Amino acid sequence: MATTTTMSHQAIGSIVSHRPFKASQFLKEPLNVPMKFRPKRFKIEATASQISVVDNTFLSPTKNRPQVSKKKSNEAALILIRHGESLWNEKNLFTGCVDVPLTQKGVGEAIEAGKKISNIPVDLIFTSSLIRAQMTAMLAMTQHRRKKVPIILHNESVKAKTWSHVFSEETRKQSIPVIAAWQLNERMYGELQGLNKKETAERYGTQQVHEWRRSYEIPPPKGESLEMCAERAVAYFEDNIKPELASGNNVMIAAHGNSLRSIIMYLDDLTSQEVTTLDLSTGVPLLYIFKEGKFMKRGSPVGPTEAGVYAYTKRLAQYREKLDAASQATLD
Numbered sequence: 493m494a495t496t497t498t499m500s501h502q503a504i505g506s507i508v509s510h511r512p513f514k515a516s517q518f519l520k521e522p523l524n525v526p527m528k529f530r531p532k533r534f535k536i537e538a539t540a541s542q543i544s545v546v547d548n549t550f551l552s553p554t555k556n557r558p559q560v561s562k563k564k565s566n567e568a569a570l571i572l573i574r575h576g577e578s579l580w581n582e583k584n585l586f587t588g589c590v591d592v593p594l595t596q597k598g599v600g601e602a603i604e605a606g607k608k609i610s611n612i613p614v615d616l617i618f619t620s621s622l623i624r625a626q627m628t629a630m631l632a633m634t635q636h637r638r639k640k641v642p643i644i645l646h647n648e649s650v651k652a653k654t655w656s657h658v659f660s661e662e663t664r665k666q667s668i669p670v671i672a673a674w675q676l677n678e679r680m681y682g683e684l685q686g687l688n689k690k691e692t693a694e695r696y697g698t699q700q701v702h703e704w705r706r707s708y709e710i711p712p713p714k715g716e717s718l719e720m721c722a723e724r725a726v727a728y729f730e731d732n733i734k735p736e737l738a739s740g741n742n743v744m745i746a747a748h749g750n751s752l753r754s755i756i757m758y759l760d761d762l763t764s765q766e767v768t769t770l771d772l773s774t775g776v777p778l779l780y781i782f783k784e785g786k787f788m789k790r791g792s793p794v795g796p797t798e799a800g801v802y803a804y805t806k807r808l809a810q811y812r813e814k815l816d817a818a819s820q821a822t823l824d
């Protein structure tokens with residue numbers, strides 16, 4: 493196994509895009525175009541009002557998307573969840589872009605994560621195209637008090653889009669669009685995929701394997717470094733998710749240890765050195781508030797009734813009050 497230190501963006505695009513899910517059709521651009529250059533240290537460079545309009549046609553209400561009403565608020569909640577334990581996490585195998593499901597423990601973690609965020613508004617869900625992230629998002633939403641129905645959008649072909657159309661405006665209002673994007677997939681782990689992590693550390697040395705797993709610049713053999721993963725995940729976040737937050741839509745992202753590390757690096761403005769110590773647990777939701785073009789980290793809600801979370805902003809408190817009032821009305 494040879495360590496690859498460089499890899500063209502074109503090559504990454506073509507490897508990651510082997511999946512039948514064709515995000516390119518949503519984005520109206522080929523997957524193999526060289527990715528945009530992103531600075532190593534990401535900056536939030538624009539205020540909400542300055543954020544440029546991007547190609548959002550796949551999200552358009554006219555394009556078979558359950559409608560998310562555009563709100564006037566300049567504040568929105570952003571929830572990040574790493575998927576629950578997968579069958580390969582349990583076996584301690586490098587997983588990357590291999591599409592394995594959750595274990596029973598992972599199912600439980602996703603449900604617990606859902607309880608913690610059950611009083612936080614969610615208007616839109618983004619997941620990777622991998623089943624462990626999608627299972628986590630769906631299971632978490634079974635716990636939400638608002639009881640809206642998450643619906644996975646199928647825009648991969650005209651037929652898929654037409655055949656999944658929802659004809660009732662009222663039903664659409666009671667739905668949450670779920671957008672699956674390969675750009676949010678786990679880092680592509682190259683020749684480590686399927687290998688046992690402990691055995692790999694014994695073979696190549698703990699230090700080498702730690703660098704492959706946690707460094708910013710060093711890619712695993714024939715795989716993506718965190719930097720490469722950031723180039724597609726952060727670009728997707730900036731182009732597709734940030735504009736939704738800027739419009740006041742509350743967003744949940746269910747993704748992976750490394751795709752989320754790269755997004756957190758961007759949100760928290762971490763250096764390439766600082767990100768090496770960032771490690772995410774499975775099934776732990778993290779809350780950010782997006783306001784006036786800035787992301788404010790609010791940590792992980794400990795429980796659904798945790799007063800502190802709802803004191804973060806007036807809007808969150810009001811949302812929770814409405815849910816409480818609705819539950820009370822049902823009981824009366």
Ligand SMILES: O=C(O)[C@@H](CO)OP(=O)(O)O
Nearest residue numbers: 585586587588678705749
């Ligand atoms: O195997 C993987 O895909 C990831 C996440 O489980 O592992 P690591 O913690 O090494 O980044």
